Amino acid sequence: MSEVLTTARPEAKARPAGKKKKHPSVIPGFGLTMGFTVLYLSLVVLIPLSAIFVKASHLTWPELVNILTDKQVLLAFRLSFLTAAAAALVNGVFGLLVAWVLVRYKFPGRGFLDSMVDLPFALPTAVAGIALCAVYAETGWIGAILEPLGIKVAYTSLGVTLALIFIGLPFVVRTVQPVLEDLDKEVEEAATSLGASRLQIFTKLILPAVAPSLFTGVSLAFARALGEYGSVIFISGNLPMKTEIVPLIIVSKLEQYDYAGATAVACIMLVLSFSLLLGINLLQKWAGGASRAR
Amino acid sequence: MNNLSGTKKLKALGLGLAAAVTLSVLTLSVLPAAAGPAKLLNVSYDPTRELYEDYNKVFAAFWKSTAGQDVSVSQSHGGSGKQARSVIDGLDADVVTLALAYDIDAIAEKAQLLPQNWQTLFPNNSTPYTSTIVFLVRKGNPKQIKDWDDLVKPGISVITPNPKTSGGARWNYLGAWGYALAHNNNDSAKAHEFVAKLYKNVPVLDAGARGATTTFVQRRIGDVAISWENEALLAVKQLGKDKVEIVVPSLTILAEPPVAVVERVANKHGNGKVAKAYLEHLYSEEGQEVVARNFYRPRSEAVAAKYAGQFPKVKTFTIDDTFGGWKKAQKIHFADGGVYDQIVKAGK
Numbered sequence: 061m062s063e064v065l066t067t068a069r070p071e072a073k074a075r076p077a078g079k080k081k082k083h084p085s086v087i088p089g090f091g092l093t094m095g096f097t098v099l100y101l102s103l104v105v106l107i108p109l110s111a112i113f114v115k116a117s118h119l120t121w122p123e124l125v126n127i128l129t130d131k132q133v134l135l136a137f138r139l140s141f142l143t144a145a146a147a148a149l150v151n152g153v154f155g156l157l158v159a160w161v162l163v164r165y166k167f168p169g170r171g172f173l174d175s176m177v178d179l180p181f182a183l184p185t186a187v188a189g190i191a192l193c194a195v196y197a198e199t200g201w202i203g204a205i206l207e208p209l210g211i212k213v214a215y216t217s218l219g220v221t222l223a224l225i226f227i228g229l230p231f232v233v234r235t236v237q238p239v240l241e242d243l244d245k246e247v248e249e250a251a252t253s254l255g256a257s258r259l260q261i262f263t264k265l266i267l268p269a270v271a272p273s274l275f276t277g278v279s280l281a282f283a284r285a286l287g288e289y290g291s292v293i294f295i296s297g298n299l300p301m302k303t304e305i306v307p308l309i310i311v312s313k314l315e316q317y318d319y320a321g322a323t324a325v326a327c328i329m330l331v332l333s334f335s336l337l338l339g340i341n342l343l344q345k346w347a348g349g350a351s352r353a354r
Numbered sequence: 355m356n357n358l359s360g361t362k363k364l365k366a367l368g369l370g371l372a373a374a375v376t377l378s379v380l381t382l383s384v385l386p387a388a389a390g391p392a393k394l395l396n397v398s399y400d401p402t403r404e405l406y407e408d409y410n411k412v413f414a415a416f417w418k419s420t421a422g423q424d425v426s427v428s429q430s431h432g433g434s435g436k437q438a439r440s441v442i443d444g445l446d447a448d449v450v451t452l453a454l455a456y457d458i459d460a461i462a463e464k465a466q467l468l469p470q471n472w473q474t475l476f477p478n479n480s481t482p483y484t485s486t487i488v489f490l491v492r493k494g495n496p497k498q499i500k501d502w503d504d505l506v507k508p509g510i511s512v513i514t515p516n517p518k519t520s521g522g523a524r525w526n527y528l529g530a531w532g533y534a535l536a537h538n539n540n541d542s543a544k545a546h547e548f549v550a551k552l553y554k555n556v557p558v559l560d561a562g563a564r565g566a567t568t569t570f571v572q573r574r575i576g577d578v579a580i581s582w583e584n585e586a587l588l589a590v591k592q593l594g595k596d597k598v599e600i601v602v603p604s605l606t607i608l609a610e611p612p613v614a615v616v617e618r619v620a621n622k623h624g625n626g627k628v629a630k631a632y633l634e635h636l637y638s639e640e641g642q643e644v645v646a647r648n649f650y651r652p653r654s655e656a657v658a659a660k661y662a663g664q665f666p667k668v669k670t671f672t673i674d675d676t677f678g679g680w681k682k683a684q685k686i687h688f689a690d691g692g693v694y695d696q697i698v699k700a701g702k
Binding site for chain 2: 127130131132190193194197198199200214215293294297298299300301308311312313314315316317318321
């Protein structure tokens with residue numbers, strides 16, 4: 061987050077002269093904290109994840125290829141990635157809007173609204189799925205209105221996207237909000253007095269400052285959506301080849317005690333998600349560097 | 355930001371966290387050593403929640419009076435396959451009461467926690483109660499659904515869960531298959547066609563049996579739901595007869611949810627005797643009463659006669675006779691690339 065802050069206030073980057081080279085002495089205890097970090101990450105993330113690869117390694121290559129080129133599995137991958145991306149993008153736009161409203165305007169009920177943003181974090185996802193399904197099914201409040209218009213939400217990919225939007229929203233809002241809070245209003249006032257239009261202020265001032273955090277928020281929402289199971293299975297209808305998400309494929313393989321098959325799919329999911337997140341991170345670094353160079 | 359105090363705080367926080375984690379791990383590993391009253395864990399599947407809540411009280415009273423020991427039984431419920439997997443992966447179940455024999459077979463095979471011949475250790479193939487597969491339709495049966503044939507008609511919307519993730523759904527599928535076999539001189543190609551037609555009429559495949567009931571009853575989706583009889587009776591009881599009705603098909607499958615003592619775990623806990631008694635008592639007059647009260651068909655003829663009004667007479671076939679047992683049925687129909695997969699892929 062501190063990187064984000066520095067983009068907003070370039071002058072904060074200037075370090076006192078003479079202290080540029082020698083870092084380690086400023087904050088002691090690097091060895092201890094780094095050791096702790098590595099241990100912690102290993103225990104919490106690396107060891108469980110490596111178990112997946114160990115299990116999957118029971119498969120031979122042809123078996124692996126067979127599982128992963130299965131039409132049903134491929135279609136599930138397509139659905140998972142497309143809906144997750146769509147949901148993340150929608151959240152990018154509307155999450156920014158929500159964060160903006162929460163930061164820039166004072167109105168009664170703002171605190172209430174603000175805490176509402178966190179609800180998707182707290183709510184068990186199954187509850188969210190059941191609630192969404194109840195509202196958007198043909199017989200639900202909103203579903204009953206949309207149905208005559210020919211729009212089906214529950215049990216289609218639209219419903220899946222909707223559930224993913226729901227669970228992803230807080231990621232965008234909560235990453236963008238602090239950056240918006242730190243943006244100096246005076247800069248905008250100065251820009252106005254220099255004759256900048258509102259659109260110019262938004263595109264040239266606010267957006268570049270918020271972009272890195274928005275990027276982070278969107279990629280977090282995307283990553284979360286990829287792995288989501290609980291809320292989606294209630295609204296997706298789980299129709300094979302149509303509305304099956306990758307996690308459901310994994311669960312149905314487990315249900316047949318096919319641990320190797322399930323972990324094979326999980327591995328690919330993991331590799332794809334990791335490379336995507338890594339790519340997004342690098343892109344963000346690169347874009348951040350470019351904007352700072354200006 | 356003041357970096358120095360910041361890191362110090364973080365470090366303190368980190369150490370605190372580490373201490374907390376270690377402490378909680380230690381407590382967790384020490385706690386279950388308490389002696390005294392017997393503690394059983396019954397790992398079961400989804401719709402038996404009400405049944406075992408009821409039975410546990412009855413058994414506790416029985417065990418207190420015969421063995422003089424207090425016993426408290428904890429229950430765990432979920433999809434049958436998921437529950438079996440938890441036991442394989444180390445959930446300390448003293449007894450398992452699951453939806454199908456295949457799941458207990460898996461525990462015997464993969465984790466060797468009980469003998470391979472577990473199904474011979476209690477009467478009636480270790481199934482103290484049975485159920486069947488019936489139809490749940492809307493009040494007044496507006497689509498006039500009488501039998502399996504009506505489910506494959508065009509325009510009929512059928513609710514059944516996903517056979518890949520639900521044990522109950524597999525019974526449903528096999529019910530349809532067995533019916534089609536019986537009506538087509540055991541021609542499995544015809545049965546394949548029949549079941550494929552049926553699944554074309556399914557708009558939603560819920561992950562579990564309860565989910566499917568909810569979809570049908572609460573979301574009001576579908577004209578008919580294929581369901582466990584006990585689940586259907588429960589739905590009617592809870593919702594009232596003015597919402598849904600039960601239709602019993604002319605021929606259906608006898609669903610046999612089996613029970614077993616997970617011997618290695620029970621012996622380790624010193625629960626071997628009480629675990630065995632827990633399952634044996636299910637066969638007693640008293641146990642069978644509880645079973646029937648909770649809409650499962652009792653094995654005891656006396657109790658069955660008493661509850662005859664609740665359970666309509668129905669012609670059934672068994673999985674062993676028609677499909678050669680669960681292992682075979684699972685392999686042919688539900689494994690990856692099996693008949694169900696073929697149906698699904700051809701349907702697109």
